[in-house]
Structure formats: structure tokens, C-alpha cells
Amino acid sequence: MLSVVPTPVTVRAPSKVNLHLAVGDLREDGYHELRTVFQALSLSDEVSVVPADALSVQVRGADAALVPADSTNLAWRAAELVAARAGREPAVAIMIDKGIPVAGGMAGGSADAAATLVALDALWHLGLGRDELDELAAELGSDVPFCLHGGIAIGTGRGEHLVPVLSRHTFHWVLALAKDGLSTPVVFRELDRLRAEGNPRRVDGTDELLHALAGGDPHVLAPLLGNDLQAAALSLNPALRRTLRAGVEAGALAGIVSGSGPTCAFLCADEDAAVTVSAELAGAGVCRTVRVASGPVHGARVVGASTP
Ligand code: C5P
Known part of the structure; x- marks a missing residue:
């Protein structure tokens, strides 16, 4: 059979x-x-x-x-x-x-x-x-x-x-992957702790950012990136400060902690700049490894399937 x-x-x-x-x-x-x-x-x-x-x-x-x-x-x-x-x-x-x-x-x-x-x-x-x-x-x-x-x-x-x-525009990123991960609930709890102790700066509204996305110029978008969880991720992993600095020194327009971290995401002027920044960051010894990425891309989608 x-x-x-x-x-x-x-x-x-x-x-x-x-x-x-x-x-x-x-x-x-x-x-x-x-x-x-x-x-x-x-x-x-x-x-x-x-x-x-x-x-x-x-x-x-x-x-x-x-x-x-x-x-x-x-x-x-x-x-x-x-x-x-x-x-x-x-x-x-x-x-x-x-x-x-x-x-x-x-x-x-x-x-x-x-x-x-x-x-x-x-x-x-x-x-x-x-x-x-x-x-x-x-x-x-x-x-x-x-x-x-x-x-x-x-x-x-x-x-x-x-x-x-x-958005009809593609943006180019370099991602610096950290040696150890961070747990999302732990990062949220750390933000609660920081807020109970003091008053960490909060991000502004989104109007300008949405405008910048529509315009498609990464130079305009870069200073508008912001993440309230960044202070908490940096508090738990202070070495990320050095990573963020190194990315900008390598030529990125801006660097932020991605979500709850510890990955750092660097917005670059274009694809060539992203390749240059990634090479420089990889040699700077401030992260485990480096990836180049672009976005936006589509959501979860079938790429291979059985034919009936
Ligand atoms: O929804 P998800 O399981 O991904 O969330 C993981 C954890 O992150 C939650 O258990 C919670 O501690 C924290 N979280 C939060 N507020 C959100 C999303 C996640 O506090 N809006």
C-alpha cells in the first residue's frame, strides 16, 4: 500500500x-x-x-x-x-x-x-x-x-x-539583539516601580508621528520615536544605553528599545545606510548580533501549502 x-x-x-x-x-x-x-x-x-x-x-x-x-x-x-x-x-x-x-x-x-x-x-x-x-x-x-x-x-x-x-513608504532598520532576553511582565512591573518612585518622562501624542509616517521621510520620523518601556528596560539592563549610543554613532537616525526590549531598533536613512550601520554595530561589541530589516510588511500569510 x-x-x-x-x-x-x-x-x-x-x-x-x-x-x-x-x-x-x-x-x-x-x-x-x-x-x-x-x-x-x-x-x-x-x-x-x-x-x-x-x-x-x-x-x-x-x-x-x-x-x-x-x-x-x-x-x-x-x-x-x-x-x-x-x-x-x-x-x-x-x-x-x-x-x-x-x-x-x-x-x-x-x-x-x-x-x-x-x-x-x-x-x-x-x-x-x-x-x-x-x-x-x-x-x-x-x-x-x-x-x-x-x-x-x-x-x-x-x-x-x-x-x-x-503608508506607502518603506523604512529601514538595524536591530541589535542582546545577549539575554527580558521578560515582558518584569519590564512592565519595573515601569510601575519607577513611576511609584519618581516621574519618568512619558512619550508625547502620536499626531506628528502619524504625519511623519504619511510623509515617508525617516529624518522627520526619527526624533518622534518613543517608548515608555525604554526607561524600565534600561533600568533592568543598563548596558543597553551603550548599545543605543553606538547605533547613533554608527550613523542611525535614532535608536529605541523595541517594545519591552532588550532588542534595540535603529531607524536608518535608507537601505545602504542600514547596511553600513549594521556592519559598524556588529564590530562595536555592544550586542550579541545584528540584523537588517525593513517595514512595513504584511501580516501572517501562507507561503507554502498542499494542493488539494
Ligand atoms: O498579552 P501578553 O500575554 O503578551 O502580555 C504579557 C504580559 O505583559 C502581561 O501578563 C502583563 O504583565 C504585561 N502587559 C501589560 N500590559 C499590556 C500588555 C502586556 O502589563 N498592555
């Missing part, structure tokens, strides 16, 4: 940088009210799903050893959630190819969850609509809906309520 090897469905999902991240007060549910502007970046993960006897997760890539391959992995939880919605067993093998730094403030885990939702929707021919996918995504984590959508968006609430921002 011929055995047919099932063809996996593969989905690519982007990372993100918060161009603007205003953190409001701590809510009763333990989350902070946010207003943020996300941009999806070309640094991405690929997630493949294939039918199997039981649910499993495998992780490949440079940081694979740092990613749990059990039910604490957000992709695993995404598979359980879609299966429950579809009224079937989550009998799939999930393979994650990591390109996004782990615990880096770039939504790596959220990208994998978003990719798994899209992949299983395709594998099981569920035809889940945008609203249903959004609802499942928000249940999995604050950044998962944005990883589904990609592009540029304003996020409010926990970050899960999105309004798209149209």
Missing part, C-alpha cells in the same frame, strides 16, 4: 517594532492601558503544520534551545484554541523556524501564535473570518492580533484593538 506523506502548510509571520508606545495605568486585570503604533518588520518566523497523531512543537533556528516546545509555547496554545473552536483534536505537528529574537521585545511568540492560527485555518479548511481570527488572537496575547494584520497600526486597550495606518 502506498503511504501518502502529507504536505505541510507554511505561514510566515512578521516581527514588530513599536514606533510609539505610551503606557497608561495598571488595570485591575493586571494589564496596562496602552496606546501604541506598531510597524511590522521583515524579520520573521515561519511556522509549518502537518497532520500527526498528537500535538507537538519543534523549534529550529539560532535560538531554538531558548524556546519551550511544550504547552507553554504560544503556538501550542493557538493550536488547542483553533481545534476547540473547530470541534476537533489538535492532532498536528508544528515546526517553528525562528528568525525573530527570543524574549527580544519583537513579538516572536506572538508571531508564532498568529502563524499557527492562519496555518490551521488553511490546513483544516475552516474558513475562519477576520473577526473570528482576531478574537482568537486577542485571547492568546496582546500582540497576536497585530502579527495577524501586519502593516502599520495604532493599538489600544492591551494593544489588541487595532486601527490600520496606511
